Amino acid sequence: MKAKHRGHSSILFLQKIALAVCSIVALWGCSTNKTFSQENDIRLSAPIPQYSSTLFEDSFCLSFAPGYPNSHIHFTTDGNMPSRKSAIFTGKQCFTQSIHLKAISFHPHLQASEMVEIDFLQVKRLEKVKAISLLQEPSDSYPGGGASSLFDLQKGSLNFREKAWMGFDEKVVEIQLEFEKPQKLSQLSLSTLQDHGSWIFLPEKMEVISQDGSVLSQWPIPQLAEAKRLAYLHVSLDEIETQSLRIRITNADVIPDWHPGAGHRPWLFIDEVILK
Amino acid sequence: MIAASFGAGGMNMLDSQSRDLIVGHGSHRYKVDVHWGRLDPGRVPVKDCHEMAVDSQGRIVLLTNHIRNNIIIYSKKGKLLQSWGTEYPGAHGLTLMNEGGEDMLYITDTERHEVIKTTIDGRVLMVLPYPAEVDAYEDASQYLPTETAIAANGDIYIADGYGQQCILHYNARGELLNAFGGKGIEEDKFENAHGICIDTRSGKPELLITARQQNKLKRFSPEGKWLANIDLPGAYICRPVIKGEHVYLATIWSGDGAENTGFISILDKNNRLISAPGGNQPIYHQGNLSPMYQQLQLFKHPHDVCIDEDENLYVAQWNAGHLYPFKLIRI
Structure with a gap:
């Protein structure tokens, strides 16, 4: 009983010492002081x-x-x-x-x-393109390098302010391509940017219209914020042969409800078109 | 196709030992108190926390563009002491100057297109409207002043960082003496003249002016003559704040200018970057600073930093989800 009492006193004493030490150390920032970010x-x-x-x-x-x-x-x-x-x-x-x-x-x-x-x-440079035109102009703030820059193999980074990027706040963006002679094509890829924090979303759908008909691909509207990234949107063309091509990119009507910009039209950023 | 791509945060994968975070490099390292300025947002809300200053009593004065309380005054411990101000919707720049023993505030307002001088309690003493007499300005909408600097003789320098990029020089009575700078990539012009201060470290006054989009500090004479550039590649610096021999700069973006990539930059007396809390270790090769970038997601968009007598830092952030200021305690 006596020993136990003495032990209890010792523990109390040690606790007091520890408290005092920690209080002193805390003045400079005790390692267990959660005032500071861990x-x-x-x-x-x-x-x-x-x-x-x-x-x-x-x-x-x-x-x-x-x-x-x-x-x-x-x-x-x-x-x-x-x-x-x-x-x-x-x-x-x-x-x-x-x-x-x-x-x-x-x-x-x-x-x-x-x-x-x-x-x-890995891509092959396409040298048979005769004419490229944009049917809708990019925003004055993000003009990029014009229609021809969509085939220059110069990619933009994650920074949408870079000159490689063309930014659109249109519902539909169309690109018209004319080749010197008919081309066999198996896939079209559109290089885009996703940067939800800057109100930049991937498009809702993309239609490739050729002399052989049209092919449509669609992508789901994100239900949550996703990380910023470069994205290629692919459309399989099933070995079509054509001398002209129209790419119709459809932007979402509005930014989804979960986003601070809900209700506004999202931005669409593109920098390259890649044909296989 | 559109896959979510957040990494595995994986707390269970971490070493379980809890350790205080220490940020910065060399002589300027800090612990971080993110709770320091936190207040009840229902009573004392903030929108963007734009700038801060220490008054002659050692109190910390915060400027926000929330018109319920544009000015919030804290103790050094983060206790709310006072708040005022409902008429500064574009409150952006805050400079505190002790004039004849009394603290004065100079507030730039990008929505009012004005600079307003007040007492520390908010009594308006002077309003400087847009400089109509300067050719660069056709109307007030072109004038979006971001910062002021006050010389020892009371002269007022205003940086029109979101407008025509002019630096406007007034005397203490508010009479325009000079205008220089302007938008451009030439040495004596600016791409986003966001911040300005008076630098007396060399013994004679000079102006230090940020060209934020160019990642540069530019040195000018008080008369508006360009003297030299200080290159800080990758650092989108807001305004220079001098304490002792050092220059402190909130760095709102870094690297390629992406969102939420801010950190703090600290320069020595030779204007070399020596510490970057939240950023990478500054490295110079043959006198040139290697590009700076964020390494820790501690800050989103630091917009200003102020330094107390103990050389602790207080960091105000723009576009940070209504965050109150952080305190960095020097170790």
């Missing part, structure tokens, strides 16, 4: 890829800006979500085939970053 409250920023263009003819090389100390960039090219077990990206790596890159930064104490997701596409 490392595991904070997310790493997304890794910053460095490359010349996401469209290439023979090969391309990729690196990343140096990350936060003790962080690692894990990546995949097979479509799977990167995890801490995925390959670590180091230095500069070069590729000779199209890849679908996904990359996330991880750190032992900080939250993992958002994922960076980029398609690098």
